[in-house]
Structures are given as structure tokens and as C-alpha cells.
Amino acid sequence: MKFLVCISNVPDTTTKITFTPDNKEFNKAGVQFVINPWDEYALTRAIELKEAQGSGTVTVLNVGEADTEPNIRKALAIGADDAIRVNAAPKDAYFVAQQIAAIAKEGAYDVILMGKESIDYNGFQVHGMVGELLGIPTVAPAMKLDMSGSTATLEREIEGGKEIVEVAAPFVASCQQPMCEPRIPNMRGIMTARTKPLKVVEPVGEGARTEVAEYALPPKKQGVKLIPAESAGDLIKLLRNEAKVI
Amino acid sequence: MSVLVVVECDNGEVKKSSLEVASYGSQVAQMLGTTATAVAVGVATEANLAQLGEQGISKVLYDAEPRLKDFVNGAYTKLIAAAADKEQAQVIVLANSNIGASVGSRLSVRLKASLATNVVELPKANGSSFTVKRGAFSGKAFADVVLSGDRKIIAVKKNSIEALHEAGKTATVEAFSASLTDADFADAPKQVVMQDQAGGILLPEADKVVSGGRGMKGPENWHLIEDLAKALGAATACSKPVSDVDWRPHHEHVGQTGITVSPNLYSACGISGAIQHLAGVNSSKVIVVINKDPEAPFFKAADYGIVGDVFDVLPKLTQAVKELG
Ligand SMILES: Cc1cc2nc3c(=O)[nH]c(=O)nc-3n(C[C@H](O)[C@H](O)[C@H](O)COP(=O)(O)OP(=O)(O)OC[C@H]3O[C@@H](n4cnc5c(N)ncnc54)[C@H](O)[C@@H]3O)c2cc1C
Ligand SMILES: Cc1cc2nc3c(=O)[nH]c(=O)nc-3n(C[C@H](O)[C@H](O)[C@H](O)COP(=O)(O)OP(=O)(O)OC[C@H]3O[C@@H](n4cnc5c(N)ncnc54)[C@H](O)[C@@H]3O)c2cc1C
Numbered sequence: 001m002k003f004l005v006c007i008s009n010v011p012d013t014t015t016k017i018t019f020t021p022d023n024k025e026f027n028k029a030g031v032q033f034v035i036n037p038w039d040e041y042a043l044t045r046a047i048e049l050k051e052a053q054g055s056g057t058v059t060v061l062n063v064g065e066a067d068t069e070p071n072i073r074k075a076l077a078i079g080a081d082d083a084i085r086v087n088a089a090p091k092d093a094y095f096v097a098q099q100i101a102a103i104a105k106e107g108a109y110d111v112i113l114m115g116k117e118s119i120d121y122n123g124f125q126v127h128g129m130v131g132e133l134l135g136i137p138t139v140a141p142a143m144k145l146d147m148s149g150s151t152a153t154l155e156r157e158i159e160g161g162k163e164i165v166e167v168a169a170p171f172v173a174s175c176q177q178p179m180c181e182p183r184i185p186n187m188r189g190i191m192t193a194r195t196k197p198l199k200v201v202e203p204v205g206e207g208a209r210t211e212v213a214e215y216a217l218p219p220k221k222q223g224v225k226l227i228p229a230e231s232a233g234d235l236i237k238l239l240r241n242e243a244k245v246i
Numbered sequence: 247m248s249v250l251v252v253v254e255c256d257n258g259e260v261k262k263s264s265l266e267v268a269s270y271g272s273q274v275a276q277m278l279g280t281t282a283t284a285v286a287v288g289v290a291t292e293a294n295l296a297q298l299g300e301q302g303i304s305k306v307l308y309d310a311e312p313r314l315k316d317f318v319n320g321a322y323t324k325l326i327a328a329a330a331d332k333e334q335a336q337v338i339v340l341a342n343s344n345i346g347a348s349v350g351s352r353l354s355v356r357l358k359a360s361l362a363t364n365v366v367e368l369p370k371a372n373g374s375s376f377t378v379k380r381g382a383f384s385g386k387a388f389a390d391v392v393l394s395g396d397r398k399i400i401a402v403k404k405n406s407i408e409a410l411h412e413a414g415k416t417a418t419v420e421a422f423s424a425s426l427t428d429a430d431f432a433d434a435p436k437q438v439v440m441q442d443q444a445g446g447i448l449l450p451e452a453d454k455v456v457s458g459g460r461g462m463k464g465p466e467n468w469h470l471i472e473d474l475a476k477a478l479g480a481a482t483a484c485s486k487p488v489s490d491v492d493w494r495p496h497h498e499h500v501g502q503t504g505i506t507v508s509p510n511l512y513s514a515c516g517i518s519g520a521i522q523h524l525a526g527v528n529s530s531k532v533i534v535v536i537n538k539d540p541e542a543p544f545f546k547a548a549d550y551g552i553v554g555d556v557f558d559v560l561p562k563l564t565q566a567v568k569e570l571g
């Protein structure tokens with residue numbers, strides 16, 4: 001089986017988000033970038049399935065400029081075999097999906113795994129677009145993924161429950177907990193990652209369909225109104241009469 | 247030219263988030279000087295679909311094919327694409343749910359449409375393009391996104407739009423078929439397992455949420471959370487470490503790497519308010535924090551707070567709700 005794992009390079013979850021003075025761009029200054037947390041589930045599960053099958057390859061793919069390479073190397077250190085970087089700023093989800101679909105097709109990958117969504121742009125859409133571009137099923141978001149031969153059994157989360165779905169490869173799945181315990185790189189992994197192949201290719205396809213005009217931060221809270229613990233019941237009255245939410 | 251809205255139904259009823267979607271769609275239609283048609287998925291009754299008139303919908307298309315009862319990405323996408331063609335829909339509005347996002351993303355490629363998910367406000371039209379406000383950076387920011395092209399798809403975040411209720415208005419319900427074949431059901435579920443819902447309220451659909459963190463000390467104390475939730479008619483939720491150690495199921499974990507909620511009332515009990523937790527809840531209208539540590543960061547994001555012990559405070563709150571009647 002050939003696994004393709006798509007990883008996005010995102011600000012660390014503890015990042016305090018700020019924008020450039022014109023509010024047109026995310027302010028990257030001093031920000032630590034990490035592999036999108038959901039994508040770590042996709043990566044680890046692909047490696048586990050490859051190990052269980054005793055053969056196959058795991059390729060990581062990122063659409064990004066050269067500054068994403070430390071996180072691509074990290075994915076190689078965790079256990080991917082090789083990597084591809086499409087050398088372009090990810091303009092929007094459709095642009096990214098076209099790159100992923102082109103590479104998946106050219107490399108005849110069997111299983112294309114992603115994270116549920118990116119924690120920066122929160123699109124939750126690349127997987128459906130890639131599935132549609134390739135004319136193959138997408139299972140999103142998947143909480144469990146098992147393979148037997150070329151057939152996969154997945155648990156797809158729906159609001160209020162889950163569906164057990166069976167699909168034949170090739171397919172796309174977007175991954176989330178509790179699929180696996182994401183691995184962290186060990187010393188040996190870090191050493192071997194340096195020499196694993198990382199291919200850089202140029203983008204293809206059409207441009208973006210959407211454009212961010214401006215960013216904004218949420219309005220600040222007024223400040224907290226404290227109620228003494230002894231008269232906790234007063235809170236309920238305030239919620240009814242003042243906040244009018246109960 | 248028209249607006250098409252996708253309404254999700256469950257057990258015969260239109261989901262609350264879909265009433266918001268329908269209201270969003272009919273307001274967009276009004277803006278464009280056209281009408282809004284709905285296409286219903288899931289198990290619906292004709293009476294409930296007709297009632298979508300109250301949200302400004304004039305016509306509802308419904309395919310009673312039994313295999314459409316459960317979510318099937320392939321078949322749902324084909325059905326909605328066929329409805330969009332029949333109605334010559336220029337704008338398609340769906341819920342920002344797992345179903346809505348799965349279908350919306352495939353449709354955007356098939357219909358060559360521009361797509362915005364996680365949208366929190368009605369669009370502003372400028373010429374043929376739309377600007378929509380959407381949540382980004384996991385609740386830490388918003389982005390105004392320009393959608394261009396002839397067709398646009400908008401997935402609306404739950405609880406960001408007020409549902410319209412124009413009493414007495416009804417929609418006509420029309421049978422509709424998209425000539426689905428077996429191939430469209432490739433991802434049909436072999437089995438559907440619904441959660442055991444203690445209070446009957448699903449977290450993603452809830453208006454009120456009572457949430458517990460590590461300060462609750464152990465799963466054996468969760469009856470305190472559940473009792474308050476039940477009295478309020480709220481859903482229950484938890485912080486990530488709580489679901490990581492299996493005190494609570496994963497689908498209750500809210501935050502940056504869990505689900506994002508934006509209820510009218512979010513009550514955090516024994517939760518410190520880490521940045522990753524806040525990201526998933528900070529678009530809630532009113533936030534209540536109960537924590538014994540006055541320095542807990544969550545108080546900075548709260549509207550109301552009680553500095554106190556959850557084991558003392560929670561029973562008092564439950565009692566006070568019961569006394570309200
Ligand atoms: C400088 C810059 C400018 C940007 N400007 C815009 C803009 O104007 N408008 C706009 O809409 N977006 C913009 N983006 C966001 C960027 O285009 C997103 O990466 C893209 O939209 C996909 O994110 P998503 O949230 O839609 O993906 P989702 O659908 O949430 O992602 C799902 C999964 O897809 C995979 N994936 C996502 N992105 C990548 C990637 N780059 N490489 C490999 N796999 C990936 C991951 O597995 C991820 O978990 C900008 C980003 C940058 C860095
Ligand atoms: C990559 C990444 C992603 C993450 N994603 C998420 C996420 O999505 N969601 C999430 O929740 N977390 C997430 N986290 C974890 C987050 O950083 C915090 O560790 C977590 O939210 C803390 O959970 P907590 O508030 O329940 O526990 P703690 O931080 O241990 O807080 C417990 C609180 O309870 C209070 N308390 C104790 N006893 C009592 C009592 N008797 N009465 C009243 N109060 C009491 C304490 O004062 C304390 O404030 C993430 C972390 C990382 C690194």
C-alpha cells in the first residue's frame with residue numbers, strides 16, 4: 001500500500017494570534033510553527049498500518065514555502081519514508097486540494113490521509129475537494145481506520161453518533177482522535193530523517209477561488225461579575241433576569 | 247437564479263442548526279431579489295418540511311429514497327447537485343456540520359463554486375462577489391473572505407444566526423429524485439451507532455452547555471455536572487485531559503483540538519481556562535466559570551464567576567434552577 005499523508009504547517013496551539021497593522025495578514029513574527037495536531041493522527045496511523053502490513057511506503061506532502069521544511073523533516077523523523085513539498089504559498093483550500101490531487105494521481109497512492117481540519121484556517125474542506133477531484137470516496141472526519149487487504153473500515157463521526165463505513169482503496173480520509181496515539185520522533189528517527197528524500201515540485205492547476213480581505217480579533221469581554229460562593233443561587237437569577245440565557 | 251438551502255433532518259424533525267441555515271438562505275434570497283428553495287436530507291415528515299415556510303422558504307424538495315436516511319457522502323452530494331441544477335441555484339447554504347462540510351467541499355469542485363465554511367454573518371454583496379465573515383484560528387479570530395465566481399457555497403456556523411419565525415407561513419413540499427445508482431452509495435454506512443444521550447441534548451446542537459475539567463477530581467463526581475445540565479436542559483462537555491483519561495467520552499471534548507461550541511450559555515466547572523480550551527468555547531454568548539482558584543485564567547474570559555469549590559457550588563446551582571420553576 002502506498003500512503004500519502006498531507007500535513008499543514010500551523011502556529012503552535014499556544015500562539016496568541018495577531019495580524020499585520022493593515023489586518024491583511026497573520027503576523028508570523030516570533031511564532032512557533034508545528035505540524036497541524038490533527039495531521040499527527042493521520043501520520044501515525046499510516047505508519048502503524050504500513051508496519052502491520054509489513055510492506056508499503058508512507059509519503060508526507062506539504063504545500064508550502066521552504067520555511068515548512070523543519071516540520072516536514074519532523075514528519076520524516078516520526079517515521080515517514082519520503083516527502084514532497086509543493087513549492088507555493090497555500091493560497092486557499094481549492095488551490096491546496098489541486099496540488100494534493102495531482103500528486104496523488106501521479107504517484108498512484110492507495111490511501112490519502114489528512115487531518116480533520118487545519119487549526120489556522122479551519123476550512124474542513126480540503127479532503128472533500130481532493131476526493132471529488134480524484135473521483136474517489138472521502139470519509140470525514142474519521143475516528144478509526146482499519147485495513148484488511150485493500151478494504152478499509154472506518155468510523156465516521158456524525159453529529160450525535162458515528163457511522164461504520166467500508167470503502168475500497170483508493171480513498172481519502174480525514175483523521176481525528178481517538179484514532180491512535182500520535183508518535184513523537186526518537187533519536188534514531190531524527191538521525192535518519194536528515195537523509196530521507198525530500199522532493200520539491202512546482203505547483204499546477206488554477207489559482208485560488210477565495211481571498212481574505214481582512215482579519216479581526218473577537219471583541220474583548222467586559223470583565224467578570226463575581227458572585228460569592230455562599231450565595232451561589234444568585235447566579236441563576238442573574239442568568240435569567242440579566243443575561244436572559246435561561 | 248435562486249438560493250438553495252440544505253436542511254438536515256433527524257427523526258422526522260428539522261435540526262435547529264438547519265432552521266438557522268434556512269433563515270440565512272431566505273435572507274440571502276431577499277438580498278438578491280429571488281426565492282429560497284430547500285432540499286431536505288435525512289428522515290423528515292411532510293408537515294415539518296412545510297413549516298420551513300416560517301423561515302422564509304417557499305419550496306422544499308424531498309427524496310424519500312430509504313437509503314438516504316443515513317448520511318452517505320456520494321449520494322447526498324449528487325442529490326444536492328441535482329437540486330442546484332434544477333433550481334439554477336446561484337448560492338447554496340448548508341450547516342457547518344460534519345455532513346454540511348463533507349458535502350459542501352465536494353459540491354464546490356463539482357459545481358465550480360467558491361466555498362466558505364464556518365461563516366458567522368450574512369454576506370455583504372459587492373457586484374457579483376460576496377464578502378462573508380468566518381471564524382478562523384480556531385475561535386481566536388475572524389476573517390472576511392471574498393467569494394467570487396457565479397456560484398457560491400456557504401456553510402453557516404451553528405448559533406451565529408437568529409432563526410426567523412414567521413408564524414403561519416408554509417412551504418410547498420415537492421417530491422424530488424436524483425436518479426441515484428448503487429455507485430452513489432459506495433460510502434453508505436454498514437452500521438450507525440448513536441450516542442447514548444443521558445439528557446437527550448446533543449453537544450453540537452445545544453444552546454446551553456455544562457462542562458467539567460480536572461477540578462471535578464474523577465468520573466464518579468460527574469453526577470454533579472449532569473444534575474445541573476439536566477435542570478438547565480443543557481448538554482455536558484469536558485476538557486481534553488478529562489477525555490484523554492477516559493473519565494468522559496471523546497465526543498464531549500471541547501477546544502482547539504476537540505469540538506468548537508458557541509452556545510448561549512457555557513458553564514465551566516473546575517476548568518483552568520488554557521488557551522486551547524478557550525479557543526473552542528470563546529464564541530459562547532455568556533460564559534460562567536466556577537473555580538476555587540481566583541487566579542484561574544478562565545475568569546478573564548468569563549461574564550460571571552464564582553470563586554469556590556465545585557462540590558459545594560454545583561448542588562446549590564442545581565437547587566436554584568429547580569426553584570426557578
Ligand atoms: C501566506 C498565506 C496566505 C493565505 N491566504 C489565504 C487566503 O487569502 N484565503 C484563504 O482561504 N486561505 C488562505 N490561506 C490559508 C491556506 O490557504 C490554507 O492552508 C488552505 O486554505 C487550507 O486550509 P484549510 O483550513 O482550508 O484546510 P482544511 O480543509 O481544514 O485542512 C484539512 C487537511 O488538509 C491538509 N492540508 C491543509 N493545508 C495543507 C497544506 N498547505 N499542505 C498539505 N496539506 C494540507 C491537512 O492534512 C489538513 O489537516 C493562507 C495561508 C498562508 C500561509
Ligand atoms: C496541542 C494541544 C492541544 C490541546 N487541545 C486542547 C483542547 O482542545 N481542549 C482542552 O480542554 N485542552 C486542550 N489542551 C490541554 C490544555 O493545554 C490544558 O492542559 C487543559 O485544557 C487543562 O484541563 P483542565 O482545565 O481540566 O485541567 P487543569 O488545568 O488541571 O485545571 C483544573 C482546574 O480546576 C480547578 N479546581 C481544582 N479543584 C477544584 C475544586 N474542588 N473546585 C473548583 N475548582 C477546582 C483548579 O484551580 C484548576 O484551575 C491542549 C494542549 C495541547 C498541548
